Amino acid sequence: NAGVTQTPKFQVLKTGQSMTLQCAQDMNHEYMSWYRQDPGMGLRLIHYSVGAGITDQGEVPNGYNVSRSTTEDFPLRLLSAAPSQTSVYFCASSRPGQAEGHEQYFGPGTRLTVT
């Protein structure tokens, strides 16, 4: 299993540009999430999905869109990049269930810089 994969690893955007961060998992996990990590802020939840066709907002959703057309993929779209979106983005997946206790598997991250 490749686990959770993210592309690209690094990206530089100009203010106002749009882009899509890709996330895929091959573990047949129902739950997927996007986080951003900023110094001193820990991990903050952007959007999440509990299954194909179902998404919801997290703590910091503004400026980001998501969709979940398949179980495997959960792309994050930046509609019009702003310098405040400079961050490291992590995708995670997990399989719900009492025994699993909902531990998450994280991708390696995408480091995004907006100039």
Add this chain to the structure above:
Amino acid sequence: AQSVAQPEDQVNVAEGNPLTVKCTYSVSGNPYLFWYVQYPNRGLQFLLKYITGDNLVKGSYGFEAEFNKSQTSFHLKKPSALVSDSALYFCAVRDMKGGSYIPTFGRGTSLIVHP
């Protein structure tokens, strides 16, 4: 609502000494509790979790954590620290009550183990 606090931004310990990284939580019902570790330029890796049962939970790399319901704490411990344990540690909580699908993460504690 669910929340978690890591009161120390940084913990310094000498190699061979015991280490403790603190975590306290707040939930409406009973908690699922997790510890994750992040090495530089990597994604988060799962260390251990508490769902129910024994209050002392053992995890990867010799780490353990003690669930204390009366103090709402879940401190991470290791009897003898290694320099290679130096990393960023995150505590996370998910409330079993209230339909919360995704855990909330603390801000992280940087563990530095000195040779």
